[in-house]
Amino acid sequence: MTTIPDTESKxxxxxxxxxxxxxxxxxxxxxxxxxxxxxxxxIAEFITYSVIRLARGSHLGSxxxxxxxxxxxxxxxxxxxxxxxxxxxxxxxxxRARRFLAGKRESTGNVVAALVGIATPxxxxxxxxxxxxxxxxxxPLGVTLSFLISAPMVNEVALVxxxxxxxxxxxxxxxxxxxxxxxxxxxxxxxxxMERHVEPWVYTMQAGEAxxxxxxxxxxxxxxxRAAVREIVGKVWPYVVLGIAVGAGIHGYVPTNFLASFMGKxxxxxxxxxxxxxxxxxxxxxxxxxxxxxxxxKGAALGTVLAFMMSVIALSLPEMIILRxxxxxxxxxxxxxxxxxGILVVGFLFNAVL
Amino acid sequence: xxxxxxxxxxCTRCKETYRVVQHVVETAGLQVELVKDESYxxxxxxxxxxxxxxxxxxxxxxxxxxxxxxxxxxLLGIS
Numbered sequence: 001m002t003t004i005p006d007t008e009s010k011x012x013x014x015x016x017x018x019x020x021x022x023x024x025x026x027x028x029x030x031x032x033x034x035x036x037x038x039x040x041x042x043i044a045e046f047i048t049y050s051v052i053r054l055a056r057g058s059h060l061g062s063x064x065x066x067x068x069x070x071x072x073x074x075x076x077x078x079x080x081x082x083x084x085x086x087x088x089x090x091x092x093x094x095x096r097a098r099r100f101l102a103g104k105r106e107s108t109g110n111v112v113a114a115l116v117g118i119a120t121p122x123x124x125x126x127x128x129x130x131x132x133x134x135x136x137x138x139x140p141l142g143v144t145l146s147f148l149i150s151a152p153m154v155n156e157v158a159l160v161x162x163x164x165x166x167x168x169x170x171x172x173x174x175x176x177x178x179x180x181x182x183x184x185x186x187x188x189x190x191x192x193x194m195e196r197h198v199e200p201w202v203y204t205m206q207a208g209e210a211x212x213x214x215x216x217x218x219x220x221x222x223x224x225x226r227a228a229v230r231e232i233v234g235k236v237w238p239y240v241v242l243g244i245a246v247g248a249g250i251h252g253y254v255p256t257n258f259l260a261s262f263m264g265k266x267x268x269x270x271x272x273x274x275x276x277x278x279x280x281x282x283x284x285x286x287x288x289x290x291x292x293x294x295x296x297x298k299g300a301a302l303g304t305v306l307a308f309m310m311s312v313i314a315l316s317l318p319e320m321i322i323l324r325x326x327x328x329x330x331x332x333x334x335x336x337x338x339x340x341x342g343i344l345v346v347g348f349l350f351n352a353v354l
Numbered sequence: 355x356x357x358x359x360x361x362x363x364x365c366t367r368c369k370e371t372y373r374v375v376q377h378v379v380e381t382a383g384l385q386v387e388l389v390k391d392e393s394y395x396x397x398x399x400x401x402x403x404x405x406x407x408x409x410x411x412x413x414x415x416x417x418x419x420x421x422x423x424x425x426x427x428x429l430l431g432i433s
Contacts, residue, residue: 094403094418125365126404126418128394133403205394208401227419322363325394 019219026222030080037076044069063252070244070290074164078157078233078240085119085156086228090221092119094130095209097147102137106190109143114182117150118175127319131326136205141198142190148323149339150182153314157236161289162309166296173350174306181310181342188338189331197331236286243287250294270304271347275340278311288312307347314339356386356430357412362405364392371406371420378426386430 044065048054054061097116104112127148134144154175163171216224292305320332327335360375362368372390379388391397400409404418408429415429 095401098403125363125367128363129397129405130403132394132398133401136398205398208399224419227422231420 022219022222033076033080037073040069040073040076059252061252063248066251067244067248070165070247071241074161074240074244074290075233075237077160077164078236079229081156081160082229082232083225086225086232087221088119089228090216090224092116094120094126094133098134098137098139101134101139101143101147104139104143106140106142107187109140110146110183110187110190113139113143113147113186114150114154114179117147117182118154118179119156120147120151125322127322128325131323132202132205135198135202137209140190141195142186142188144186145189145335146182146186149185149314150179152316152319153182153310154178155313157232157286158289158309158313161240161286165290165293170302170306174309177306177346178310178314181314181339181346185335185338185342189334192334194331194334197328197334199326199328202326239287240290243290246287247290247294250291251297254294254298267304270301271307271344271351274304274308274347275311275315275343278308278313279315280317301351303347303350303352306350307343310343310346311340314343356384356410358386358388358430359396359400359409359412360388360390361397361400361402361407361409362390362392363394365405367420368392368406371408371416374421374423375408375426378423378430378432382427382430382432384430384432 047068048061048065049056052064054064097113097120100116101109101113131144131148134147135141159171159175162174289309292300292309296302296305315336320336323332323335358375358379360368360372362371368390376388378384379386397403397405397407400407400412400414402409402414402417406416406420407414407418408416408421408426410429416425421429
């Protein structure tokens with residue numbers, strides 16, 4: 001094998017040079033990251049109390065330690081998970097999802113659509129082409145909506161933050177209840193037979209099918225996963241750092257149980273209020289979770305907190321405005337009402353049970 | 355002449371994709387027809403469901419991500 005001296009003109013992702021070396025480098029980087037991850041609590045403690053010499057048990061010390069521990073932890077987790085999901089997404093494309101869902105019956109279709117939504121790439125500017133693509137391929141309206149609820153709500157960034165800051169139980173609860181809402185809300189809208197509230201031009205669309213490209217090489221899949229990390233982590237990290245900074249302030253300075261009176265279990269109106277407050281908040285989902293985590297530590301109830309996060313992520317005003325191009329107001333209102341009702345049930349249920 | 359379409363409803367990621375393609379075409383001095391199409395009709399007709407997307411001569415080659423310049427060069431047969 002000859003080496004080309006001019007590395008500038010050579011597309012590195014597209015050549016198969018030294019795949020073993022690259023793989024070894026990747027494994028080494030992962031090993032260092034895992035080793036670092038396990039030592040983060042000690043490192044944060046050491047820096048806070050031995051290097052900066054803050055007093056143990058002080059407000060500032062507690063806030064700084066929290067920040068120094070949580071920021072690298074969440075960012076490391078985020079890089080790892082976004083990479084793995086990015087890799088999975090090179091197989092699970094919206095085109096495949098559509099082909100898969102086109103032949104499904106309604107109830108099974110809702111379940112499959114919600115599951116497929118977890119790992120399918122989605123940004124709200126893709127909502128309209130995706131909607132048209134699904135509808136024109138004969139995917140039922142309710143099934144399409146199950147997908148459109150699940151895809152943004154149950155996503156890897158939210159799950160990483162929940163896992164990193166709340167632990168696996170809350171992350172699993174969020175995953176399970178989020179999927180349930182997507183399935184039930186989509187199924188309900190399917191039962192309501194609201195096809196006539198879709199803008200009629202959608203049905204007149206001449207839908208094509210994108211050809212399946214050449215099978216991808218592993219090196220291309222890895223390159224796409226790395227690109228996903230750059231794009232997603234590159235976009236959300238300032239929100240994560242800012243969110244954790246505010247969370248650290250709450251963690252260090254707000255007295256424990258301060259919030260119990262108005263965000264606690266006994267305040268029945270807290271859940272609907274959390275849902276309403278969540279609607280206008282949109283791109284700051286990555287920043288809201290760290291803040292909410294700190295609130296939970298100060299006496300806010302888990303159901304209220306879950307409802308707030310789901311509302312922030314699933315019911316976004318910009319997405320509704322984008323969807324208005326294909327859905328009539330009645331259908332948008334039904335969509336919002338059904339999802340909001342699901343979130344309310346989740347909020348009340350967890351406040352009652354836990 | 356090759357026809358390159360950059361497709362997307364006009365979000366920042368789509369603009370970035372157009373910029374990458376434009377840069378590649380200009381630096382290579384390529385004689386192609388480069389268009390930016392924001393219509394959902396065109397996306398539907400091409401079967402594109404995730405934006406941004408790139409189609410060369412009516413065939414989708416990139417969907418749902420911002421490609422790097424090297425990849426665009428490769429897709430256009432410049433290396």
